[in-house]
Amino acid sequence: MKAEPTNEPRSFKREMLAVLPNLRAFAISLTGRHDKADDLVQDTIMKAWAKQESFEPGTNMKAWLFTILRNEYYSQMRKRGREVQDTDGVLSGRLSVHPAQYGRLDLDDFRAALDQLPDDQREAIILVGASGFSYEEAAQMCGCALGTIKSRVSRARLQLQALLEVSGEADYGPDGESAAVLNRAIAS
Amino acid sequence: MQGNTPKTHPEKVAGNTVSRKLREYYDSVMEEAIPERFLDLLEQLDAADQAQRDRSHRESAGNEG
Numbered sequence: 361m362k363a364e365p366t367n368e369p370r371s372f373k374r375e376m377l378a379v380l381p382n383l384r385a386f387a388i389s390l391t392g393r394h395d396k397a398d399d400l401v402q403d404t405i406m407k408a409w410a411k412q413e414s415f416e417p418g419t420n421m422k423a424w425l426f427t428i429l430r431n432e433y434y435s436q437m438r439k440r441g442r443e444v445q446d447t448d449g450v451l452s453g454r455l456s457v458h459p460a461q462y463g464r465l466d467l468d469d470f471r472a473a474l475d476q477l478p479d480d481q482r483e484a485i486i487l488v489g490a491s492g493f494s495y496e497e498a499a500q501m502c503g504c505a506l507g508t509i510k511s512r513v514s515r516a517r518l519q520l521q522a523l524l525e526v527s528g529e530a531d532y533g534p535d536g537e538s539a540a541v542l543n544r545a546i547a548s
Numbered sequence: 549m550q551g552n553t554p555k556t557h558p559e560k561v562a563g564n565t566v567s568r569k570l571r572e573y574y575d576s577v578m579e580e581a582i583p584e585r586f587l588d589l590l591e592q593l594d595a596a597d598q599a600q601r602d603r604s605h606r607e608s609a610g611n612e613g
Contacts (some may be wrong), residue, residue, distance in 0.1 A: 367601075373593075373594050375588050376590065377587075378589065380582050380586060381578045381580075381582060382578060384577070384578075384580075384582065384586075385577040385578040388577045389573070389574060389577065398586075400584065402585070402586065405586060405589055405590065405593075406589075409590075409593045430592065441569075466569065467569075467572065467573050467576060468575045469568070470569045470572075471573060474570075474573070486570070486574070489567055489570045490570050490571055490574035517563055517566050517567075520566045520569075521565075524565075532591070
């Protein structure tokens with residue numbers, strides 16, 4: 361039998377290219393730094409390419425690449441000896457000095473607020489709120505229960521609200537009021 | 549955003565604002581051009597694979613002949 365001029369790897373490359381802008385936006389949102397994010401994207405491309413046989417054609421290339429990237433992110437953080445922050449992290453600690461690279465003050469503020477979230481909450485709200493994944497997909501990608509992802513997203517949302525001081529009425533304090541809102545959010 | 553929307557729960561209004569800002573931020577990053585290094589890298593990986601395939605193709609053709 362005559363061998364097909366294998367165009368499968370080419371379409372693999374094409375599919376990767378199509379996901380790259382979103383993948384890179386995820387990396388930048390996650391790390392908060394373009395240089396770190398681009399290193400992460402590069403590592404992800406190399407890893408994905410090396411194990412492209414394990415990708416089942418027709419399945420979700422985007423979810424596959426995002427999963428490789430987030431696993432790489434956490435494994436690099438562990439190697440650097442930095443612990444992944446727990447979900448009960450308070451609204452403090454992180455550096456909040458950022459270059460004004462978005463040209464718009466409110467986006468810089470948003471970036472600064474995003475950086476203050478614990479990693480798992482930041483990841484959850486980005487995946488579900490911006491990258492376009494469902495809660496189910498995000499749970500699968502992060503290797504945790506659906507309820508865990510849902511609670512991370514709602515906690516992230518509340519923390520961002522508090523940090524950005526957006527509310528329909530008075531500001532929420534970080535403790536009492538947002539806890540009450542959180543309870544309502546989880547109950548609903 | 550409108551100042552007062554009495555029928556809407558405050559936390560819902562706030563939640564919508566956060567969601568909108570998140571998407572705005574994310575979209576602004578997505579609109580950035582993909583760095584050349586990634587396009588080059590993919591070309592190189594692809595070319596290396598292609599060379600590998602050509603080599604093994606020649607070898608198997610040689611075995612047959």
